[in-house]
Amino acid sequence: MIRFDNVSKRYSEGHDALVNVNFELAAGEMAFLTGHSGAGKSTLLKLIMLIERSSRGQVLIGNRVLDQVTRSQIPYLRRQIGVVFQNPHLLFDRNVFDNVALPLQIAGMSTREQGRRVRAALERVGLLSKENDSPLALSGGEQQRVGIARAIVNKPAILLADEPTGNLDPALSADIMQLFQDLNSVGVTVLIATHDIALVEQMQRRVLTLDQGRMTSSDALAEGAYT
Amino acid sequence: MNRRVNKPSAAQLSRTNGGSTKKPSNKKSVNKSQSAWFSSSVSFSSLVSALPFNAWVDHHRFSCVDSLKRLLSTPWQSMMTWLVVAIALVLPALLYLAFDNIRPVSEQWQNDTQISLYIQPKAQLIAIEKLQQRLSELAEVDTVELITPAMAQQEFQQYSGLGNVLASLNNNPLPYVLTVQATASNNTPEQLTALQAQLQNEVLVETAQLDMNWLRRLQEIMHLAQRVVLSLALLLSVGVMLIIGNTIRLAIESRRNEIVVIKMVGGTDGFIKRPFLYTGFWYGIGGALLALPILFIAELWLSSPIQQLAFQYESEYTLSLIDLNVVALMVMLAGVLGWLGAWLSVSRHLKHIEPE
Incomplete structure (x- = not known):
């Protein structure tokens, strides 16, 4: 459902946010994206949303090469991807x-x-x-x-979340995570960026780890991989 | 382009999932029909789903009403913009009105243009009447009027204020005059000049006089005035557009958060622009409607001195009020200007608002 082929992202000011990232997330899979702040988690999600475009390599969403998605097509892509932020961006x-x-x-x-x-x-x-x-x-x-x-x-087929529990206490965080798990269980592909390692450990799901723009682990669930 | 359809069925998905998922333990959020949740088989193959026409119309209707409601919910702020727009519209409208009022007068003067034939002093009345008869049969000529010296003297006494001077003379120094009025189709300056030359050749005619110069000047002045009004209207129209554009820029800024969210959840540029375009439209319409009473007051205020002036020129002249077609045109035009101003502003500023 989500596939990164040798994806690099360099911002115009010369900062390398992502370097040669490879991974694939199958339809219906749920995974966590971890790493220190500044490791490139948000950038990775932005590439999926086409808020940013990759400098090199290809991002594929549901077999569609994002490089070929024109600006006017972006809204229709985004309609099929749900996204949750640390700040829920509600309209008051x-x-x-x-x-x-x-x-x-x-x-x-x-x-x-x-x-x-x-x-x-x-x-x-x-x-x-x-x-x-x-x-x-x-x-x-x-x-x-x-x-x-x-x-x-x-x-949406895909649900992305960027630090969805960043502002919440542990009990509420667990609630939210449970919600994501429920959604996943009915077929939604879920990718959650978080640096809350404790929470990730509880969930027992596949973990993608970024370190300074490089993906250091993208294995399917392996016990103790993130300890 | 890769147009392969990727539609995982619920069954496939649960298979993919089956291995690693434990049953959700949360009580309330478990859906009765879990597969129904993911019923929207997702296809990334086609990224242009045309909006249903009804929905498009609905959003137009919603944006139209909602933008007006928003303007009315901050009446003072909106009133300021409406006033500025109104003032910018009143100015050219007033000039247009003045121009519109002067034009028929000048046309009337032009229609009144006649050639005066001053007859040789020694000519006999019978001969003059024969000439009058002959001239009135010419194709280019509408009427020929004979003014006897006595009539001329009387008229002169009445209007010139020199009556006493004339009366003090022993005999009437004024000649017979034939005034030739050309037909309406032979009324251009060129045709009149030609006719004048022809009449000058008549034996009985001492002078054939056609006072064209002032008419030509008047025509030129009217042309000039027309251009001045037009260029002023054009400039102020641009002004209205910029004012509204700038107001829209502020509106965009104040709704930045909303725009970001809409972009995030897949709103097209058209969807985002629509309410702002209608806001611009309402600024224009409101300004024009506000301009109408201002214009009306100005008309009332001007009508009395204009009538006084008309009286001095012995004309039965009343100020014509601006007519309804022009009013309708002005209101619509203002709406279009507002829409355009908003469009320029939105197109410029929307690009800079992206999700972060």
């Missing part, structure tokens, strides 16, 4: 429902279908009762879950 001028419905509005879905899907997504993250609330009225963990609901409401 509208309620929870409308925040989650945004990707569906963009896709031009009928209002009825939107309602159905939004409630399904909110139910999945356990916030159905808060659909009419302002995001401001929610706790940090709840806001993050609204962000996740928005990321999955479109039923």
